[in-house]
Amino acid sequence: MLTVPVMEPLVENQAAVGDPWVTIVWNDPVNLMTYVSYVFRSYFGFPEPVAESLMLQVHKEGRAVVATGHREAMEIHVQAMHTFGLWATLQRSGQ
Amino acid sequence: MIEGFRVSPAGFTCRMGDNERQVLAQLVDDVRDLLESPDEPGAWNLGDEVHPPEDPAVARLLPDGSRDDAEVAAEFRRLTQEDLRGTKIANLVVLRDLLLQATDEVLIVSAQAATAASALNDVRLVLAERLDIRTEEDAENLHRDLRWPARQRMPREQRALGEVYEIVTWWQESLVVAMVETLDAAFADKCNPGVVERRSSTPGGRTGASDQAESDS
Numbered sequence: 001m002l003t004v005p006v007m008e009p010l011v012e013n014q015a016a017v018g019d020p021w022v023t024i025v026w027n028d029p030v031n032l033m034t035y036v037s038y039v040f041r042s043y044f045g046f047p048e049p050v051a052e053s054l055m056l057q058v059h060k061e062g063r064a065v066v067a068t069g070h071r072e073a074m075e076i077h078v079q080a081m082h083t084f085g086l087w088a089t090l091q092r093s094g095q
Numbered sequence: 096m097i098e099g100f101r102v103s104p105a106g107f108t109c110r111m112g113d114n115e116r117q118v119l120a121q122l123v124d125d126v127r128d129l130l131e132s133p134d135e136p137g138a139w140n141l142g143d144e145v146h147p148p149e150d151p152a153v154a155r156l157l158p159d160g161s162r163d164d165a166e167v168a169a170e171f172r173r174l175t176q177e178d179l180r181g182t183k184i185a186n187l188v189v190l191r192d193l194l195l196q197a198t199d200e201v202l203i204v205s206a207q208a209a210t211a212a213s214a215l216n217d218v219r220l221v222l223a224e225r226l227d228i229r230t231e232e233d234a235e236n237l238h239r240d241l242r243w244p245a246r247q248r249m250p251r252e253q254r255a256l257g258e259v260y261e262i263v264t265w266w267q268e269s270l271v272v273a274m275v276e277t278l279d280a281a282f283a284d285k286c287n288p289g290v291v292e293r294r295s296s297t298p299g300g301r302t303g304a305s306d307q308a309e310s311d312s
Contacts, residue, residue, distance in 0.1 A: 029233060031216070075160065082156075082157070082160075085217055
């Protein structure tokens, strides 16, 4: 069976970010797995295996980090996730 | 009668009876009403103080931006809530209109697909909140209880709501599956730039970009 490696989430200007923040997507019982995967592919542009892997992480572990970078960028991603109906939050990375 | 979506030349289509279309359009409008309600304490804040919605269904559509940090959550809400509310209302209007404009076939053009899918998702979030679906177990229990004979014991209103939730869930799934098909096809095209895939045949069908100059009019 082919094992798909969990790939890095979207990193924005990591080298320049002194105080990195992350966007976390949380599991909920309403959102369809197909829909979550679709949002990850179409909004973040993740390739299909990456989107699937992150979606499964949300589903099984309850949450997944989908992006990291400046606070302002994370706020934009969180708002986008909320537009799609996914629950996402931002926090300092390493919290 | 309600069919699942399939990919079509303009986007995504499904056949749906008039009754079902009207019921769904009304449901979409009800969710829009919730978001637009002037009674909502958090409604239309233009000042510095932006309060979270009191209705848990609306709160699910406009959730917190932080789980643990009240300051981050408040700042996020101040920056984004009205914009997000406006976007969601606009999306619901698009979905309602395309349901009402349809005759025997509902057409969602490709450019509207994400909008329609998002609006549908918001409808499901509101229904789920009203059905007290908070965990995976709640969702599984509802699904089980809607089957015979358990459904006989369910209060009529809850049963009706539950059935609508299941239908809308199935319907959204069919749309998303079709949307993923087109994502996959677009990706395949990128990998094989020399190949133009004809996904559906139309009378006097086009064979590719070189036919763009041909006009049917």
